[in-house]
Amino acid sequence: MTSxxxxxxxxxxxxxxxxxxxxxxxxxxxxxxxxxxxxxAPTHRVxxxxxxxxxxxxxxxxxxxxxxxxxxxxxxxxxxxLERPILVGHSMGAQVVTELAVRHPDRAGAxxxxxxxxxxxxxxxxxxxxxxxxxxxxxxxxxxxxxLQDYLRGGPRSFLQTLRPMLDYPLEKxxxxxxxxxxxxxxxxxxxxxxxxxxxLANRVKEAExxxxxxxxxxxxxxxxxxxxxxxxxxxxxA
Numbered sequence: 001m002t003s004x005x006x007x008x009x010x011x012x013x014x015x016x017x018x019x020x021x022x023x024x025x026x027x028x029x030x031x032x033x034x035x036x037x038x039x040x041a042p043t044h045r046v047x048x049x050x051x052x053x054x055x056x057x058x059x060x061x062x063x064x065x066x067x068x069x070x071x072x073x074x075x076x077x078x079x080x081x082l083e084r085p086i087l088v089g090h091s092m093g094a095q096v097v098t099e100l101a102v103r104h105p106d107r108a109g110a111x112x113x114x115x116x117x118x119x120x121x122x123x124x125x126x127x128x129x130x131x132x133x134x135x136x137x138x139x140x141x142x143x144x145x146x147x148l149q150d151y152l153r154g155g156p157r158s159f160l161q162t163l164r165p166m167l168d169y170p171l172e173k174x175x176x177x178x179x180x181x182x183x184x185x186x187x188x189x190x191x192x193x194x195x196x197x198x199x200x201l202a203n204r205v206k207e208a209e210x211x212x213x214x215x216x217x218x219x220x221x222x223x224x225x226x227x228x229x230x231x232x233x234x235x236x237x238x239a
Contacts, residue, residue, distance in 0.1 A: 005072045006058030009049035011080065013041035018109075018236040019082035022048045023073060025091025025117070026166055027159045028150045029055030032090065032143075036221045039229035044236065047080050049073065051096070053158035055150060063161035066092075066169045070099035077107045084109035086232050090221060091115050091192070092162070095169045102177045110181040110235040114228065115190050115218045118171035119197040125163055134191045135218045143219050176204040183209045183231055187216035187223070 010030060013020075020040055022033040030048035037046045050057040052064050052072055064072065073096060077085065087108050089097035094116035101108035122128040136144055151159065175182065182205045184198045195212070202208040211231060216223045 005052045005060060005064070005075075007049050007052055007072055007076055008056040009047055009076060009080070011045065011047050012037055013044050013046040015045050017044040019085030020044045020046050020232055021073065021077065021082060021085045021087050021097070022046065023087070023089040023093035023096050024051065024054070025093050026162055027054065027154055028091075028147055029153075031055070031146055031150065032219065032222050033088075034222075036088075036225040036228055039225045040232055043233060045082070047076065047082060047085070049076055051093075053162060054154045059155070059158055063158045065162070065165035066095045066099050067103075069096045070103060073097070073100050074104045074107055077104075082107075086110045086112060086235055088112045088114065088221075088228070088232070089116070091117050091218065092166045095166065095171055098171060098174050098178060099169075101180060102174050105179050108178075108180050110183070111178055112183045112185060112228070112231060112235075113201075114185045114221050115187065115193040116171060116184070116198075116201065117166060117192060118169060119192075119194060121194070121197070122192070123167060125167065128167070128192070131191045138189070138217055139219055140223060143222055172201060172204050175201055178205065181207065181235060183211060183235070185211045185213065185220060185228060185231070187218060187220035188212045188214050189216065190218045190220065192218045
């Protein structure tokens with residue numbers, strides 16, 4: 001990429017369909033979106049990156065903050081030729097796509113935030129870690145195994161250097177500057193993105209919608225991809 005950052009990505013789906021960019025959270029990789037990509041492939045062109053520092057992408061030192069990650073994703077949108085794609089971000093990825101939509105509104109058709117982090121009730125690493133532990137205890141074993149593999153592959157240095165910028169990112173303030181449709185999604189048992197926090201975020205946006213997916217937790221799009229795919233199709237349909 002022109003910035004010198006290494007971003008590995010996968011493309012799938014209908015090359016003539018509306019574009020979707022799927023951005024994963026801290027420590028994980030694009031593999032967490034595999035099920036959602038499969039559901040979107042018949043109707044959408046899907047681009048699934050590994051953020052710099054994670055997955056198969058490079059390990060920039062120091063690790064990139066949210067703004068630099070968003071810049072890397074803006075370059076990827078240009079490189080892949082996506083035209084105003086739907087930006088889907090999970091967990092920390094919700095911050096990245098928000099920043100991308102604010103800085104580059106011409107590269108965003110809509111924003112979907114799944115299980116966004118930034119709740120003031122978990123503003124420290126310890127509090128967020130406790131919520132993460134509660135979540136992991138109830139996620140499907142196969143997904144926990146995938147996430148653990150990604151954490152080990154990325155290594156502690158990238159994770160720890162990214163953690164502070166993630167905790168400090170002003171999601172509420174930046175989300176208020178997004179000019180495209182915003183949909184906030186959470187699993188109804190997600191301890192990391194509680195309902196109260198999503199309502200707080202929705203109050204900062206002119207026309208935000210909250211969607212709760214029943215019987216799932218933080219990895220909602222991996223356990224129940226169908227509702228999220230349905231949201232993408234709805235946003236892609238002509239008004």
